[in-house]
Amino acid sequence: MALKDSGPIVCDDGRARPPWAASDPLLRAYYDTEWGMPVRDERGMFERVCLEGFQVGLSWRVVLAKRDALRGAFYGFDPDSVAGMGSTEHLLGDASLIRNRAKLNAVVKNARATVALRAEGTHLGEFVWGFKPDTTPAPLTMEDVPTSSPESKRLAAELKKRGFSFVGPVTMYALMESTGVIDTHLVGSWRRGCSGVWA
Template identity: 75%
Template sequence: MPNTETPSTTDHIPDTAGWPVTGDDGRARPPWAATDPLLRDYYDTEWGNPVRDERGMFERVCLEGFQVGLSWRLILQKREAFRDAFAGFDPEAVAEMNIEHLLDDETLIRNRRKLQAAVTNAQATLALRDEGTHLGEFIWSYQPDTTPAPHTMAEVPTRSAESEQLAKDLKKRGFTFVGPVTMYALMESTGIVDTNLVGTWKRGSSGVWA
């Protein structure tokens, strides 16, 4: 991933100038997922696969918010701890939480603003239901007409007109830590856009884009 707010492109990446890297299993992957076992497994099993349900999308919004300024690898390492702390990312449960006790939890990222954002975003997620939609449907409504077809990491966008509008509209509804770069990373990770490099084994595998 090219975004500074998505899987880190500086950790565990071979000198490949951003081109796909073929692993010992014969599968080509982007450099960020080529060697580190944790990132490789995440890429192979989850990244870019469609996420459409409310709880699944809420978790991704929260995790992307926690990742701002940090590496995605760190977020993956702490993911189960986040799930335990935030009731499996059930929006109704999180919306009623007090985060004070989490500030002393060394298994989490102890950033008050980020922890509180999960609660704020849960409340905003519930409020979306009053509009006759849910978070998954709402975010998918910003799917563009076309998706990029990058050959190298340098060609992968970090934001788009859709991610900018999504960020703006989510902020109007009370969401935080949802900037346009973060929202583009969310769109990539949940299959709304396909930024798999041309030639990698997952390119087009989501079923969303031919």
């Protein structure tokens, strides 16, 4: 996806972006408007946890292209509605979705774990933000961007203890990046610092 030793690329609109968001219109729009912006609510975080799980072994572009269909299949990623679903077997025949039985089942399992988390006096958004580190990376190139951290490892372990699936340390690091918990925008890219969380 990204080129080794690759820094920000100045695009045709004069804005610098990482290589993965420099040319593809879908990825560019996602980078420009969503990636790295704070997601703190329960439903929003639940959707992101599920989408990051769908990405395992795939490109993020594939997930984005199927996001609307996944939202349709899973009640807009409303945790309560999804938690009440039975089998996801019927979804395996839908070519508009990512037809991986384990990943589809994980959405229902994760919804039930999300609902259960409320009994701890918190919700999924607050829970994930509880693992925000004291500092954030300042990568100059894609090679400088970590793939996991002590915090993502702890987050993964705590979510697994609570019954979540497809929440490994690398996947949870990607979640923390995409939801603004950390800022791994390349230094020099036009979105660096856009979340307002990190100065």
